[in-house]
Amino acid sequence: MPKMSGAQALLESLERQNVDTIFGILGGAILPVYDALYNNKKIRHILARHEQCAAHEAEGYAKASGRVGVCMATSGPGATNLVTGIANAYLDSSPVIALTGQIPTCGINSSYMIGRDAFQEADILGITTAITKHNYQPRTVSEIPQMVTNAFHIATTGRPGPVLIDLPKNVQTNIDHVEFTDKHNIRSYRLPQTPKPAQVNQAAELLAKAERPILLIGGGVILAGASDEIIKMSDLLMAPVATTFMGKGAFPENHPLSLGSVGMHGNPAANRLISEADVLLAVGTRFSDRATTNLDTFAKDAKKIQIDIDAAEINKNIEVDLAIIADAKVSLNMLFTATSEKLKKGEGKVWIKRVKEAKEQLSPLLKEIPRDMVPKALLSELRKLLPQNGIITTEVGQNQMWSALYMQALQPRTFISSGGLGTMGFGFPAAIGAKVACQDRIVVDIAGDGSFIMSEQELACSVMEDIPVIVVVLNNGVLGMVAQWQRTLYDRRYNAINLGKTPDFVKLAEAYGAQGIRVDSIDKFKNAVKTAMNSKVTTVIDVPIGSETDVVPFVPPGYGLPQQRGDY
Amino acid sequence: MESGKTKVISVLVENKPGVLHSIANLFRRRNFNIESITVGATQQKDIARMTITVNADEKTLDQVVKQVAKQIDTLTVEELEQGTFVMRELALIKVNITVSKERSDVINFVNVFRGRIIDVSTDSITVEITGGPYKIDAFLNLMKTYGVLELARTGITALARGAKSIRIDE
Ligand SMILES: Cc1ncc(C[n+]2csc(CCOP(=O)(O)OP(=O)(O)O)c2C)c(N)n1
Numbered sequence: 056m057p058k059m060s061g062a063q064a065l066l067e068s069l070e071r072q073n074v075d076t077i078f079g080i081l082g083g084a085i086l087p088v089y090d091a092l093y094n095n096k097k098i099r100h101i102l103a104r105h106e107q108c109a110a111h112e113a114e115g116y117a118k119a120s121g122r123v124g125v126c127m128a129t130s131g132p133g134a135t136n137l138v139t140g141i142a143n144a145y146l147d148s149s150p151v152i153a154l155t156g157q158i159p160t161c162g163i164n165s166s167y168m169i170g171r172d173a174f175q176e177a178d179i180l181g182i183t184t185a186i187t188k189h190n191y192q193p194r195t196v197s198e199i200p201q202m203v204t205n206a207f208h209i210a211t212t213g214r215p216g217p218v219l220i221d222l223p224k225n226v227q228t229n230i231d232h233v234e235f236t237d238k239h240n241i242r243s244y245r246l247p248q249t250p251k252p253a254q255v256n257q258a259a260e261l262l263a264k265a266e267r268p269i270l271l272i273g274g275g276v277i278l279a280g281a282s283d284e285i286i287k288m289s290d291l292l293m294a295p296v297a298t299t300f301m302g303k304g305a306f307p308e309n310h311p312l313s314l315g316s317v318g319m320h321g322n323p324a325a326n327r328l329i330s331e332a333d334v335l336l337a338v339g340t341r342f343s344d345r346a347t348t349n350l351d352t353f354a355k356d357a358k359k360i361q362i363d364i365d366a367a368e369i370n371k372n373i374e375v376d377l378a379i380i381a382d383a384k385v386s387l388n389m390l391f392t393a394t395s396e397k398l399k400k401g402e403g404k405v406w407i408k409r410v411k412e413a414k415e416q417l418s419p420l421l422k423e424i425p426r427d428m429v430p431k432a433l434l435s436e437l438r439k440l441l442p443q444n445g446i447i448t449t450e451v452g453q454n455q456m457w458s459a460l461y462m463q464a465l466q467p468r469t470f471i472s473s474g475g476l477g478t479m480g481f482g483f484p485a486a487i488g489a490k491v492a493c494q495d496r497i498v499v500d501i502a503g504d505g506s507f508i509m510s511e512q513e514l515a516c517s518v519m520e521d522i523p524v525i526v527v528v529l530n531n532g533v534l535g536m537v538a539q540w541q542r543t544l545y546d547r548r549y550n551a552i553n554l555g556k557t558p559d560f561v562k563l564a565e566a567y568g569a570q571g572i573r574v575d576s577i578d579k580f581k582n583a584v585k586t587a588m589n590s591k592v593t594t595v596i597d598v599p600i601g602s603e604t605d606v607v608p609f610v611p612p613g614y615g616l617p618q619q620r621g622d623y
Numbered sequence: 624m625e626s627g628k629t630k631v632i633s634v635l636v637e638n639k640p641g642v643l644h645s646i647a648n649l650f651r652r653r654n655f656n657i658e659s660i661t662v663g664a665t666q667q668k669d670i671a672r673m674t675i676t677v678n679a680d681e682k683t684l685d686q687v688v689k690q691v692a693k694q695i696d697t698l699t700v701e702e703l704e705q706g707t708f709v710m711r712e713l714a715l716i717k718v719n720i721t722v723s724k725e726r727s728d729v730i731n732f733v734n735v736f737r738g739r740i741i742d743v744s745t746d747s748i749t750v751e752i753t754g755g756p757y758k759i760d761a762f763l764n765l766m767k768t769y770g771v772l773e774l775a776r777t778g779i780t781a782l783a784r785g786a787k788s789i790r791i792d793e
């Protein structure tokens with residue numbers, strides 16, 4: 056057995072998990088790991104400018120690539136700064152490993168040890184219990200390899216999620232014999248089995264008999280890599296496919312059977328047809344309130360079949376008639392075979408006609424697209440310029456919902472957004488992380504001015520580390536989404552939503568050594584995007600838009616999916 | 624939250640630091656109502672048993688079981704169905720005694736309830752009583768007429784009836 060320090064054991068364990076990048080910021084309690092990184096040639100460290108962004112960068116990396124994203128911070132404030140990023144990864148089921156430094160478990164000076172409120176001590180295990188899939192704190196060097204293997208296993212299997220490893224400083228520096236292992240050994244962690252054929256047959260029966268079948272797919276389909284299976288299933292059933300916001304990209308939105316995304320700001324065609332369907336096959340979705348809007352009326356005429364790897368998602372929000380608790384890809388393959396045996400060909404013509412008609416009448420992108428500086432025009436132009444595999448990230452607010460409505464996602468893992476937590480400031484660092492994972496692809500953050508300011512300092516990271524991305528700031532001068540709520544639900548009693556023209560985003564970009572371009576017409580916008588796509592440095596495109604534009608249509612809180620309001 | 628019935632679930636968990644915290648935290652976070660929680664050793668030293676009573680309707684209970692099962696350190700979760708398990712709770716009750724007639728009354732009640740007197744002073748008696756929660760409630764009601772100075776209840780612990788045993792492989 057080799058002898059080494061805990062810090063070295065950690066790095067070697069990470070290498071064995073094929074970690075090539077760590078996003079982080081250092082500090083006293085994590086210095087031994089940084090010292091071990093000094094000689095490391097396999098792992099690239101990217102210096103974030105705020106730990107929250109380091110976590111978002113790791114998540115962007117994970118969401119774009121499907122690999123684990125790793126972030127690192129020192130104890131105390133470094134660790135607590137990670138918290139929002141970890142919570143974001145938890146709610147979006149992203150495989151992220153967070154490494155934190157910690158006060159020693161014992162030491163020469165006994166006041167400097169865990170539990171005595173030493174300088175920069177924070178109980179990060181306690182703090183993150185509710186927002187990690189699991190967390191660990193090794194007490195000895197020899198525990199580290201197994202712990203890392205187990206942490207990666209937990210983060211990536213079943214329903215993925217963040218795992219935090221808190222590393223007391225003395226455990227980083229102590230030297231001991233270590234044995235590396237790639238075998239996880241968590242007896243209490245069991246993954247769902249392959250689905251029972253009887254269940255699959257029942258589901259197939261329902262689907263084969265359906266007159267108006269519809270598929271609702273969520274982020275789980277992307278995580279399971281089951282997009283091809285969804286396409287096959289939809290073709291077999293001639294069933295339209297609606298995605299949740301998190302599911303965007305899981306089904307190509309230019310496919311004739313795509314209805315776009317469903318929900319509060321969903322595509323009206325999706326919202327309408329879900330309410331007309333007689334059988335709903337839901338895959339990898341937790342039926343969040345933003346997708347269902349009203350639990351009592353959601354798809355109320357449909358028999359519901361749910362496939363999810365997380366048993367706790369069954370009957371949590373929506374009660375279903377039939378549940379398959381298993382991996383989506385495996386389940387869909389079995390379901391496809393079983394359904395094709397039972398299906399009578401040549402039926403469902405009436406439904407297909409209705410689907411086409413609803414799409415044509417209701418889809419925002421099939422209505423007129425204006426030529427002025429409005430989100431719909433801007434985003435459809437951006438889509439045309441962007442390669443199929445170009446990666447979109449978004450911030451939170453109107454910019455995000457406009458992206459959902461107008462920015463078609465054509466491939467899995469090309470639409471990356473903070474779905475569950477709705478974290479302003481996520482999009483830009485996520486774009487940086489995505490670019491690190493997919494260096495040969497174009498990455499664009501569709502931003503709001505308010506959100507971008509929350510992570511703007513990462514411009515320094517992107518410039519210094521040569522990670523060129525594009526930021527399109529839909530600059531309405533306001534915290535637009537909350538302004539929209541004040542406008543429509545609080546009788547225009549605007550309060551605390553004005554951002555003014557501050558900062559000047561072109562100068563801001565330039566101050567960081569990035570490129571800034573302001574545009575005042577669609578043509579100039581297109582040119583700016585082309586310039587940015589060929590640029591070797593991050594480009595911020597400042598796009599002034601009106602401050603009173605609503606995201607429409609909109610389902611007011613409490614209403615059912617088809618009760619959308621607003622001319623669009 | 625809708626009110627439901629009291630349900631008992633028995634959970635085997637890894638006997639590690641932080642496990643009780645994560646389970647207790649889960650109940651708070653998910654808005655589940657814990658009535659009591661007891662934790663203790665099992666026949667396997669690395670495994671602890673938690674007996675949790677919750678006030679929940681069927682749907683909530685289903686979520687409780689699934690969410691607890693989902694915790695990484697949870698080995699098994701089982702709802703104990705009415706009539707298929709035995710359960711006990713221990714209570715220590717310090718009763719106020721003002722006149723000596725009261726003392727003999729209390730001693731009589733303790734005997735009827737098969738409790739034990741574990742401490743006596745000139746103006747108090749401390750009683751140990753075990754049983755199902757209803758028995759303890761009934762005894763407490765009686766003692767209220769004298770005045771309960773202090774009360775400590777452990778919450779219930781329970782086992783399924785019969786020879787069935789859960790053994791977790793190493
Ligand atoms: C960290 C955080 N704080 C507050 C909110 C609440 N919030 C949701 S959208 C929004 C406004 C976003 O403004 P901006 O980024 O300019 O986007 P816009 O809606 O104008 O497109 C706010 C404040 C949030 N989602 N996240």
Ligand SMILES: [Mg+2]
Nearest residue numbers: 503504533535
């Ligand atoms: Mg704005």
